[in-house]
Amino acid sequence: NAGVTQTPKFRVLKTGQSMTLLCAQDMNHEYMYWYRQDPGMGLRLIHYSVGEGTTAKGEVPDGYNVSRLKKQNFLLGLESAAPSQTSVYFCASEPTGGNTEAFFGQGTRLTVV
């Protein structure tokens, strides 16, 4: 009973490097989300998807790209990492949007030096 799985759990990047965070859900949910969590800032939405092949910008999309080629996977890419992207990243999924229980992954702690 995996739920929402994020890979990797920890990562240190040098400024300018690129990386992809993977989110996988096994609940056949339509909606998936990427949030970042910073001290005192709460959970801020980066990008989200309302179904396979769709993506949309959230509150803080700059510097990130996403793809949802398969329903169960939602990828978050950083093309050129910056220290301001040091954060804890959470993926979440929902059966439908905004009015049902969102299931979160365990988070990815990313440090950009």
Added chain:
Amino acid sequence: QQQVKQSPQSLIVQKGGISIINCAYENTAFDYFPWYQQFPGKGPALLIAIRPDVSEKKEGRFTISFNKSAKQFSLHIMDSQPGDSATYFCAASKDSGNTPLVFGKGTRLSVIA
């Protein structure tokens, strides 16, 4: 513009006491109001949620009070226990879907013996 304002930022409560966390929202179209609980190193998890057709919802020691005219809702934790120590997030969205949850900035609750 912060759509959901949460207070206080941190809260210390004696064991057995009542913890109260407040949230206020701007968008009158919001009609789904969940609370999420997050333990250190974990992703948030749904605790309790309310829709505006009722003014109060209780699940065990956790109660949401909702005031539609004031555009406010609050979480009450009765008989607070050290195991309740966590970060709590209020959120809001439109029940009609297609709209991601908007989160408050969170409240770090510490219950001390």
